[in-house]
Amino acid sequence: MNSNNKFYENRVWSDDCLVGIDIIDNQHKNFFRMLDELVSLNSMKDKENEIIQIINKFEQYAAYHFSTEEGFMDKNNYPDIERHKNLHKLFAKKIMFFKNEYINGNHEILEEMMDYARKWLLYHILYMDVNAIFDRSLI
């Protein structure tokens, strides 16, 4: 992977994002790795098909990750689970919207999608996951 990628390797990820549960931390990191792949591909010409594949992978991975998190919340009787599930659904819906726009030829939207995904994931991890769900003091 290109070391100049701005999202995961150089800037975004830090120990602040660790929830302390390996499976969740690794899944979170994988999101940023996929964003890095999109950054790299977006800087190259004629990579539309590869970009769509990564967005598909990102979508599928989000569904997988959210079900892991929701399983954890269920198991621990997390009180705010419905709101959290709803946030997951909204994110999935928004990514699907970006993907469809991209497929329909609006390639400029990719930057917006990456920015949205980065902010959403970081806020979600730092605000919801680290603070609330996986805060051992609250479980």
Add this chain to the structure above:
Amino acid sequence: MEKKILIISRDIFFHKLLKKLMEKNIKNCELFIYKSKREIDRISQDSKIDFVVLDGEFNSLSAFEVLRILRVEKRIIAPIWFFSDIDRKDYIYKAYAIGASKIIKKTFDPIEIVNDIANILNK
């Protein structure tokens, strides 16, 4: 000299998040957290404040009313960053008109925001 930062929000996770990141990333900062109208009333007029983070509404006060109190009654001249879920244009214009220095739409990148605040305070 320590920078005095007010975090005004009734959301415990919002405080926790910003407090943790600010203590780590902003040198010499002193944080004051206000979670209710009663606590906001205790902010002393004309006290030296360097930065205000204002998040959303309180039970008995709208976010605009809190903003007005800070600017008019407490005479705070420091930057006030206004965090909101709402991004309607009329809402944003109103927040600027009452005295917000910047509007931050949730969801945001918390690390980026805290770094931006650090840059302002270090100028």
